[in-house]
Amino acid sequence: MRSFGGPVFRQGDDGYDAERTGFNLTIDHRPEVVVGATGPEDVIAAVELAASRGLAVGVLATGHGPSVAADGQVLINMRRMDEVRVDPAARTAWAGGGARWSHVIPQTAPHGLAPLNGSSVNVGVAGYTLGGGVGPLGRQFGYAADRVRRIDLVTADGRLRHVTAESEPELFWAVRGGKGNFGVVVGLEFDLVEVSRLYGGGLFFPAEAAADVLHAYRRWAPTAPEEMSTSVLLIDFPPIPQVPEVFRGRYLVNVRFAYTGTVEEGERLVAPLREVATPVLDTLGEVPYAEVGGIYNDPTDPMPAYDSSLSLRTLDEGAVDAILAQAGPDSGSPLIVELRQLGGAYSRPPAVPSAVGGRDTAYTLFATCVLPPGGEDGVRAVHDRLHEAMRPWDSGTLTYNFCGPRDAAPDRVKLAFTPEDWERLVKVKAAYDPDNMFRVNLNIPPAA
Numbered sequence: 001m002r003s004f005g006g007p008v009f010r011q012g013d014d015g016y017d018a019e020r021t022g023f024n025l026t027i028d029h030r031p032e033v034v035v036g037a038t039g040p041e042d043v044i045a046a047v048e049l050a051a052s053r054g055l056a057v058g059v060l061a062t063g064h065g066p067s068v069a070a071d072g073q074v075l076i077n078m079r080r081m082d083e084v085r086v087d088p089a090a091r092t093a094w095a096g097g098g099a100r101w102s103h104v105i106p107q108t109a110p111h112g113l114a115p116l117n118g119s120s121v122n123v124g125v126a127g128y129t130l131g132g133g134v135g136p137l138g139r140q141f142g143y144a145a146d147r148v149r150r151i152d153l154v155t156a157d158g159r160l161r162h163v164t165a166e167s168e169p170e171l172f173w174a175v176r177g178g179k180g181n182f183g184v185v186v187g188l189e190f191d192l193v194e195v196s197r198l199y200g201g202g203l204f205f206p207a208e209a210a211a212d213v214l215h216a217y218r219r220w221a222p223t224a225p226e227e228m229s230t231s232v233l234l235i236d237f238p239p240i241p242q243v244p245e246v247f248r249g250r251y252l253v254n255v256r257f258a259y260t261g262t263v264e265e266g267e268r269l270v271a272p273l274r275e276v277a278t279p280v281l282d283t284l285g286e287v288p289y290a291e292v293g294g295i296y297n298d299p300t301d302p303m304p305a306y307d308s309s310l311s312l313r314t315l316d317e318g319a320v321d322a323i324l325a326q327a328g329p330d331s332g333s334p335l336i337v338e339l340r341q342l343g344g345a346y347s348r349p350p351a352v353p354s355a356v357g358g359r360d361t362a363y364t365l366f367a368t369c370v371l372p373p374g375g376e377d378g379v380r381a382v383h384d385r386l387h388e389a390m391r392p393w394d395s396g397t398l399t400y401n402f403c404g405p406r407d408a409a410p411d412r413v414k415l416a417f418t419p420e421d422w423e424r425l426v427k428v429k430a431a432y433d434p435d436n437m438f439r440v441n442l443n444i445p446p447a448a
Helices: 018-019 041-054 101-111 125-130 169-179 206-221 263-274 289-295 317-327 378-391 408-416 419-432
Strands: 008-010 031-035 059-060 076-077 084-087 092-096 148-154 160-163 184-191 198-206 230-235 250-260 283-287 305-312 336-341 363-370
Touching: 008 018, 018 031, 018 076, 031 041, 031 378, 041 059, 041 076, 041 148, 041 184, 059 184, 084 101, 092 101, 101 125, 101 289, 101 363, 125 148, 125 169, 125 184, 148 169, 160 169, 169 184, 169 419, 198 206, 198 263, 198 289, 206 230, 206 263, 206 336, 250 263, 250 289, 283 289, 305 378, 317 336, 317 378, 363 378
Parallel strands: 031 076, 059 076
Antiparallel strands: 008 031, 084 092, 092 184, 148 160, 148 184, 198 250, 198 283, 230 250, 230 336, 305 363, 336 363
């Protein structure tokens, strides 16, 4: 058995609780062992330890998208493996398995380059990218997973593999979309794009304008060019000091924009939405790409959040009315809802095929709410009512990265892929992880 270079924690040890805890506190991991990996050798040692004891392996980078608890298993905390290397000439970057986009963007921005990062720069590079990757540049450049060149992966046999389309094409295809089901990602190399600034920001409208704004948006969005990525957030801000005074205790509709064209053209494109109502706040303007995270202002403090999502095949008048009935200002719902437009480059097949599904999805509808102690049944019921109300517009597919605990069963996970890709994925799983060691996730089981 290999020794560990990084720290190892067991229940009762000082530091155990901090090491097992990520951003989303809904899943409370209680692993037998937590390995604070400092490099690939620690990951290999953790996999070998799990194999020797017949345990599963879970991975914690930032903890933004938990689905299954690692209770009694081996949990690998990747946060120390946050190295980033940028090759501006090749327009590529390599990021360690614990790196966040906040580690990458400051190193790419000085070269006028950008990764296909997520709306939150505090999300982990590996998990976000290999689960598909939907972000502020996606309608123009596609899924982040489709820009991956190499994946450094420790598989269930304890072997470190440098996986490319040429070296192991089936595994390379599967991991790009199937995420952590096939091994522990210790690093990946991906393409960058030439973007140094955006026309971006948000329009914040008051509760009384919610219906007018959302209906205007559903008419406007299909006319937006691919260079424009947008989303709408419906949120009732709590009356607490941590919330900026302009938002505190108010229900707001926040329309967010990220446009790679000129400021002048951006102003022209956004004008029809600006005219719907008077915004409480208008933050639109030219934004250096290094400040892209400020467009969305996603939370950074750990919290117990219960998430769910669905994919919409269209957004018509009835769909908007249903969203407002379930999560609008008069609904009394605790839900925070984000409607995100896809289409554009997301809908086109990549140069190198990947397992990413849902390419015909028009919009994703993501819902979350704070989970109070002992309140899971009530919160789940609220999410279930939203999903039932949206059934007429539901495409019947899921976006893998937006899945939550309610999607952890295999019959739900498979909705993130085409039937043909699911069959292919379970065969790849059987080849590389026949005992399903990597099952502390939205699991793809090995074929019988």
